[in-house]
Amino acid sequence: MSFKVTLEPSGHSFDVEEDEIILDAAIRRGLSLQYGCRNGVCGACKGKVVEGRVRYDGGLPGAISEAEDAIGQVLLCSAKAETDLTLELHEIGGGNEVPVRKMPSRVVKMERLADDVMRIYLKLPDTERLQFLAGQYIDILLKDGRRRSFSLANAPHDDALLELHLRLIEGGEFTGHVFEGMQEKDILRIEGPYGTFNLQEESDRPMIFIAGGTGFAPIKGIIEHAIQEGVNRSIFIYWGARAKTDLYLDALPRQWAQRDNIQYVPVLSEPASQDQWQGRTGLVHEAVMQDFADLSDYEVYASGPPEMVEAARHGVILRGLPSQQFYFDSFDFANDYD
Numbered sequence: 525m526s527f528k529v530t531l532e533p534s535g536h537s538f539d540v541e542e543d544e545i546i547l548d549a550a551i552r553r554g555l556s557l558q559y560g561c562r563n564g565v566c567g568a569c570k571g572k573v574v575e576g577r578v579r580y581d582g583g584l585p586g587a588i589s590e591a592e593d594a595i596g597q598v599l600l601c602s603a604k605a606e607t608d609l610t611l612e613l614h615e616i617g618g619g620n621e622v623p624v625r626k627m628p629s630r631v632v633k634m635e636r637l638a639d640d641v642m643r644i645y646l647k648l649p650d651t652e653r654l655q656f657l658a659g660q661y662i663d664i665l666l667k668d669g670r671r672r673s674f675s676l677a678n679a680p681h682d683d684a685l686l687e688l689h690l691r692l693i694e695g696g697e698f699t700g701h702v703f704e705g706m707q708e709k710d711i712l713r714i715e716g717p718y719g720t721f722n723l724q725e726e727s728d729r730p731m732i733f734i735a736g737g738t739g740f741a742p743i744k745g746i747i748e749h750a751i752q753e754g755v756n757r758s759i760f761i762y763w764g765a766r767a768k769t770d771l772y773l774d775a776l777p778r779q780w781a782q783r784d785n786i787q788y789v790p791v792l793s794e795p796a797s798q799d800q801w802q803g804r805t806g807l808v809h810e811a812v813m814q815d816f817a818d819l820s821d822y823e824v825y826a827s828g829p830p831e832m833v834e835a836a837r838h839g840v841i842l843r844g845l846p847s848q849q850f851y852f853d854s855f856d857f858a859n860d861y862d
């Protein structure tokens with residue numbers, strides 16, 4: 525049996541199973557609610573029951589008092605629905621509103637996706653989850669307060685582990701360590717989430733995504749979030765790389781493209797002879813310019829190397845895209861080296 529939960533003042537609604545935690549159902553539906561520990565301890569997920577009844581299977585959790593419970597306050601990370609519910613609570617509207625936190629994480633899995641790309645999965649302490657919006661990034665904290673930024677490649681509904689795609693930088697201090705020294709079970713200190721490279725949820729414009737190399741990482745998070753939310757706007761994904769092996773997760777966008785509203789166009793700038801490449805060649809932003817004569821009613825999301833993002837911006841604006849409909853994540857490198 526399931527119940528309907530309606531949120532005020534937004535009017536968003538979702539279904540929750542009778543044995544399901546209310547917050548879990550909201551996250552699964554792609555809603556951005558405030559939370560922290562997901563364990564009844566921090567109080568960040570507190571809301572108010574306007575109509576209906578909730579229950580706590582393990583008794584009242586620590587972050588809510590009997591007096592608060594009596595006046596209808598509720599901890600969404602611990603409560604289950606007993607009836608249809610109307611809840612009053614604050615939904616997070618933009619990246620700036622998501623709290624930034626600093627915490628340790630454990631490297632639980634490392635996977636070499638290409639010669640110079642490593643996927644790593646990070647796990648937070650058992651009682652912690654990182655709240656973030658799809659497309660945001662975190663900083664890895666190095667010694668002496670220096671930091672390195674990497675985009676989150678997973679979507680918020682799938683947050684048991686944080687997924688990063690790291691490109692090896694020649695002479696790079698952190699990525700060099702990842703490829704040569706780092707081991708599973710190592711601890712990394714992280715801070716985040718940061719960034720405003722997010723899906724424009726209120727819009728119904730068709731969207732073009734332009735990824736260069738590991739610029740695919742935040743785009744993966746955004747597309748997985750959009751699929752989870754049932755977004756049916758047209759989505760065009762252009763992924764540019766040198767050779768075929770650099771399209772390090774090529775099967776995934778091909779699988780997304782089986783949906784009616786998603787198209788995937790890989791573009792290689794230097795295909796290797798063994799690639800026997802029949803697809804598009806050249807620079808990725810040029811492929812977009814060839815395919816679209818008028819972008820005035822589109823949104824364009826670009827992420828990857830700064831030169832690619834700049835070239836993409838220039839190209840799509842020439843095709844009539846209003847600059848406020850261009851969203852980007854430029855992978856600038858840290859400038860703390862001497």
Ligand SMILES: Cc1cc2nc3c(=O)[nH]c(=O)nc-3n(C[C@H](O)[C@H](O)[C@H](O)COP(=O)(O)OP(=O)(O)OC[C@H]3O[C@@H](n4cnc5c(N)ncnc54)[C@H](O)[C@@H]3O)c2cc1C
Nearest residue numbers: 673674675689690691696697698699738741855856857858
């Ligand atoms: C918001 C944001 C998100 C990012 N997300 C990702 C991501 O998801 N995946 C990813 O692989 N990278 C990402 N980056 C880029 C990454 O943070 C940098 O490449 C980082 O500096 C690498 O750290 P490092 O210690 O290995 O190299 P560093 O020690 O910082 O650099 C060593 C030398 O290499 C050069 N260098 C560093 N990075 C680059 C680069 N990207 N291109 C060309 N030359 C460089 C510098 O000149 C420097 O002298 C992101 C950057 C930003 C700002």
Ligand code: FES
Nearest residue numbers: 560562566567601
């Ligand atoms: S998220 Fe911490 S109490 Fe609910």
